[in-house]
Amino acid sequence: MDDSIPSGLLKEWKIGDNKLKKFTSVEDVNDIDALVKKALAYKVNPLKDATLGINKRIGLLFLNPSLRTRLSTQIAARNLGMEAIVFNVDKEGWQLEFEDGVVMSGNTSEHIKDAGPVLGSYFDILCIRTFPQLVNREDDYSELFINAFVRYCGRPVISLESATLHPLQSLTDVTTITEILQAKPLGRKPKIVLTWAPHIKPLPQCVANSFSQWMNAWKGTGEFVIAHPENYQLAEQFTKGATITTNQDEALKDADFVYVKNWSTYEDYGKIYENDPAWMLSLDKLKTTNDARVMHCLPVRRNVELSDDVLDSSHSIVTQEAANRVWAAQAVISELLK
Amino acid sequence: MDDSIPSGLLKEWKIGDNKLKKFTSVEDVNDIDALVKKALAYKVNPLKDATLGINKRIGLLFLNPSLRTRLSTQIAARNLGMEAIVFNVDKEGWQLEFEDGVVMSGNTSEHIKDAGPVLGSYFDILCIRTFPQLVNREDDYSELFINAFVRYCGRPVISLESATLHPLQSLTDVTTITEILQAKPLGRKPKIVLTWAPHIKPLPQCVANSFSQWMNAWKGTGEFVIAHPENYQLAEQFTKGATITTNQDEALKDADFVYVKNWSTYEDYGKIYENDPAWMLSLDKLKTTNDARVMHCLPVRRNVELSDDVLDSSHSIVTQEAANRVWAAQAVISELLK
Amino acid sequence: MDDSIPSGLLKEWKIGDNKLKKFTSVEDVNDIDALVKKALAYKVNPLKDATLGINKRIGLLFLNPSLRTRLSTQIAARNLGMEAIVFNVDKEGWQLEFEDGVVMSGNTSEHIKDAGPVLGSYFDILCIRTFPQLVNREDDYSELFINAFVRYCGRPVISLESATLHPLQSLTDVTTITEILQAKPLGRKPKIVLTWAPHIKPLPQCVANSFSQWMNAWKGTGEFVIAHPENYQLAEQFTKGATITTNQDEALKDADFVYVKNWSTYEDYGKIYENDPAWMLSLDKLKTTNDARVMHCLPVRRNVELSDDVLDSSHSIVTQEAANRVWAAQAVISELLK
Missing domain, CATH: 3.40.50.1370 (Aspartate/ornithine carbamoyltransferase)
Structure with missing residues (x-):
């Protein structure tokens, strides 16, 4: 992207902006008990931060089925005043490619390198569910999909269950x-x-x-x-x-x-x-x-x-x-x- | 569930709470003409109760396709200030089991006894569409699915068309x-x-x-x-x-x-x-x-x-x-x- | 429809109301640069018309997959205060018929002549994506689908990509x-x-x-x-x-x-x-x-x-x-x- 474009005109994400938080593992959490306390406080008063997320949008991307995760995350976002948009990537969109440098002449229609920044420009927080393939352990345990997503979307990412963790x-x-x-x-x-x-x-x-x-x-x-x-x-x-x-x-x-x-x-x-x-x-x-x-x-x-x-x-x-x-x-x- | 848990902390539904209204048949209606009058009054002024459902959520669960029922119910809920969330159970989730006592080693992944109370904890009103199988008359006419749903979700239920009624x-x-x-x-x-x-x-x-x-x-x-x-x-x-x-x-x-x-x-x-x-x-x-x-x-x-x-x-x-x-x-x- | 019905009671669309604007081609645009200027102004200040669409509803109907078009249009509508409802016609509903006079004994379950006016009664603006079949050029280039949709829904229509244009x-x-x-x-x-x-x-x-x-x-x-x-x-x-x-x-x-x-x-x-x-x-x-x-x-x-x-x-x-x-x-x- 051309740096000479006035930044005021650009809402897109730029590579280098990615100093952002994520929630993909316990390693992303500083203080488990503080987070638990926060959760229990919301249970007592679900709407106590009802305007915290006003005019912000959360995108929930599903590459796999979900009931509880889907609904609870939508509801949580709404309780914070956010607009939540669900997108069933596999059913409503097309299959994403996560491998780098590949010649895309197969079944995948779009690379995460291209979809990620676009989604990052549409949402303030992004959530993604990507199950493992259960074929090749090294592939699954490299967490290729969610890591690429975090890398390329440039927004805080919440795992809705990845290849190895939930x-x-x-x-x-x-x-x-x-x-x-x-x-x-x-x-x-x-x-x-x-x-x-x-x-x-x-x-x-x-x-x-x-x-x-x-x-x-x-x-x-x-x-x-x-x-x-x-x-x-x-x-x-x-x-x-x-x-x-x-x-x-x-x-x-x-x-x-x-x-x-x-x-x-x-x-x-x-x-x-x-x-x-x-x-x-x-x-x-x-x-x-x-x-x-x-x-x-x-x-x-x-x-x-x-x-x-x-x-x-x-x-x-x-x-x-x-x-x-x-x-x-x-x-x-x-x-x-x- | 442990009764010693302070009820203020629990938003979940408990068995025994189920003294709730439903709309699954004409038998659930006391006065047809009063309900018709109400409907026609909303037609004249769709937003006259625009805050009635504020901070309340309605869940629309579909086990089968729907156009008018889906859209009209979503719109009706929004006209009353409710948050409406649609969930295509068969496509976005997994197949539900409704039979009691079954060993779930077949195609169904979750029992309504487990899904129902969870959904009841997420929503204030639940709606469900479950077509008949048209294979066994006794099964369909027992209305097993919607009755189990009413029984286990512990919330007011609206039929979006069941096995025998609409x-x-x-x-x-x-x-x-x-x-x-x-x-x-x-x-x-x-x-x-x-x-x-x-x-x-x-x-x-x-x-x-x-x-x-x-x-x-x-x-x-x-x-x-x-x-x-x-x-x-x-x-x-x-x-x-x-x-x-x-x-x-x-x-x-x-x-x-x-x-x-x-x-x-x-x-x-x-x-x-x-x-x-x-x-x-x-x-x-x-x-x-x-x-x-x-x-x-x-x-x-x-x-x-x-x-x-x-x-x-x-x-x-x-x-x-x-x-x-x-x-x-x-x-x-x-x-x-x- | 009976003309003697007091119009105050009817929110449905009537044939003859259809003097409405659409966005299906550059031919629907009077001044490209004015529209571009407007778009760039929204980029600087997305919420400057945040109440323009209040209490209005936009329906996004998809007969085909979509990522950017789907999400960006939803977001755009929300930025204007509109309620946006997405409906995957092919997956959540059933196949539509667009040919006139046909005996519907095949795969299509509903004619656009019937679905169109109903959708028009539910929404203030309607958007539709209908890809070409790529089988018969005359069929695709007649833009049968989107033209029938515009004709029968009686609301302003936005093309989310039609048979020949985007x-x-x-x-x-x-x-x-x-x-x-x-x-x-x-x-x-x-x-x-x-x-x-x-x-x-x-x-x-x-x-x-x-x-x-x-x-x-x-x-x-x-x-x-x-x-x-x-x-x-x-x-x-x-x-x-x-x-x-x-x-x-x-x-x-x-x-x-x-x-x-x-x-x-x-x-x-x-x-x-x-x-x-x-x-x-x-x-x-x-x-x-x-x-x-x-x-x-x-x-x-x-x-x-x-x-x-x-x-x-x-x-x-x-x-x-x-x-x-x-x-x-x-x-x-x-x-x-x-």
Whole structure:
């Protein structure tokens, strides 16, 4: 772009403007508890910053389906006075290219290098959901898509779930645990267990990676245990610091919170090795816990991942957890608006 | 959910809160004429309650396509100051499960028992469109989907057309008939005819069921006649009270309003038995009517269901009828906001 | 419709009301430079007419995918205080019929004669995107779809790209050229070149037709040259007045602006004859230009239509061009609101 163009005339983003904040990982957060406190304050008073985002626009770009993330982020933005525009990139637009230097004679119609700056000129904050391909681990774990998006759009970016992480979900999870503990203090830090569950499809590791990352970073965590079958270990970069076991019963003992989630294999990438129904969390298994609260990011396959008798019991806080998505998103957007 | 959590902190819906109003059938309406009057008042002054829904949100969930219902309900909500969010469940989210107790190892990804309360936590009013499958009559006529939705979302629910009924359409129809009669009184109650029309696909019985139900419940109806070919009878629960005939000519005689609509068979469920083009309504057939107004819910297949010469004549009030969808929806939403 | 109905009760459109403005071609514009000036004024102050469209609604109907057009028009409408509602006709509704008098026993579910007036009753301004079929030239060039839409909806219509033209893009292009020249005057009218580029799919001629039409109509154009391979000539109705050549090098000489765009054949309609990669614009080819600015409507296939080294150089103004879509749309909507 020509620097001699009067800047007053230009609302476009220029390369070099990109000293902007983002929310794509726990590493983007300075103080988890401060953010949680903010989220819980919005829950008490959703409209307390109703003019903070006035005349500002947030773009929500989806390359994959979404229910909770989509709706809660829209609502959070509106609570802050922002205009929210949803765009289903894959269905309403066309397939984006993220590789550099490629001859675009295949299925992709537009490069993120071109789409990014344009979207940056249209919106004040951009959000994007880009699932992993689950084909090549190096590709997915390089976070090519969201990193290119952050690089080229030149605006604060919020991850609505990327190839390896789902930070809005994890902030919600910490917020929900905090809320529960504030209402009924334990007098000690909680034992929190992440347990693998069966599923019929190979799913991303995002939610499990991200929950592990946040549990390890959060100072409110007491013991954090990850339980999974043989060969289902997660990437060490996210789990480091956790106790890891293949014995679910042992993990559940005295647990205060049990997070249930399926993920596909990480080592021999994106596979389902076994799908032992014995790993489904049932009411019976909760007996050895400390009357544990059961969490899940939803959608959940009933009687595959979690039994009806757990989900329909007072152990389950999945609705409260999903409802809290709004306040977590609102806390993050309000931070980026500053 | 833990009852010890201070309720001020919880915006989620709890089971037991569900003493809420709904609009899924004429049976949910106390006074049809009062609702019609309200709709017509909004037509005169669309913005007279422009702040009634301020800071409230309505969610429009579609499991099936929609044009008029979608747009008119969005517009009606906005006229009342509400934030309206559309969500195409099938395209933007994933397939919902409605059966209780099922092992979810098939195509459905989320149970309404889990999605419902979450949606209830996001919205003040929820609307849903769920067409019948037209495979198993008992399943469709149990209204499993919308009933489960009402049960689990814990918010006032508006049907945007369910497996067997389309009440927003029928309220619009009664509103339109009332409007016409107010402008040009007959001096007597009108003869209203619902006549089957040919179509190339097996369609739901919803609009015909619903129109019958409302005509039979409305005190403004004079004679109400349903005309259809042999073997196309509708469910008696909706038609009881109507005169039913297989002689279209006889039905049309002296009619003041003719509602044209195709439906598939009810007895031997969801079939097209015959598709006699003689049942298409043409201008010629209207000669024996009392200069009848012709109605159709749209979309209409021209020259299959209704001839061009009727639709392009002054008999047709299909545009007026479709335009009135806004005011009917607005009347219903305003009732549920109270 | 019955004329005896008090007009105060009717918000529907009536045939005969249709003395309304539209924006479907340069022929709908009285003064290009005045419209450009308006667009650039909105760029300086996007919210200067923030209440002009208050309580008015704009409908954006898409029969085809869109990113920039969709988002920029939504944003432009919101900047003017309008409510914008997007409707993906093909995905959220059903297929429309545009042919007159047809027996609708095929794939189309609703005639524009019926959908148009209904949409007109819901919205104050309507926008529609309808790509050509690229099968039958006479059909596409008759602009059946958008003309029927204009005729039957009875509201001001904005083309979001039709079968043969893309006027919002062209207004943006003239606006961008004007902006560049105002910042760095040449002291003469610019030489502007439209050059064909290779692509892997047969694309519409819309952008090229429209740019040609606007260049020939605009009094700011100096020399306007169209360069394309043999057999890729455009329709004379749009190109008349331009210099046309099959020698790209000659065309580029001393060019101030180079517009790069693929289109399929017009004569032997909708084909790709050859796809000579030598026609891809590269940095090397720009050497003989007057340090030309390079334009493209996006999406662009990198290293097929345009090389990375051009798009990533200071020659490229494609981001500025795409960002300007907002202000061009805002200028047009504000004109139609008057």
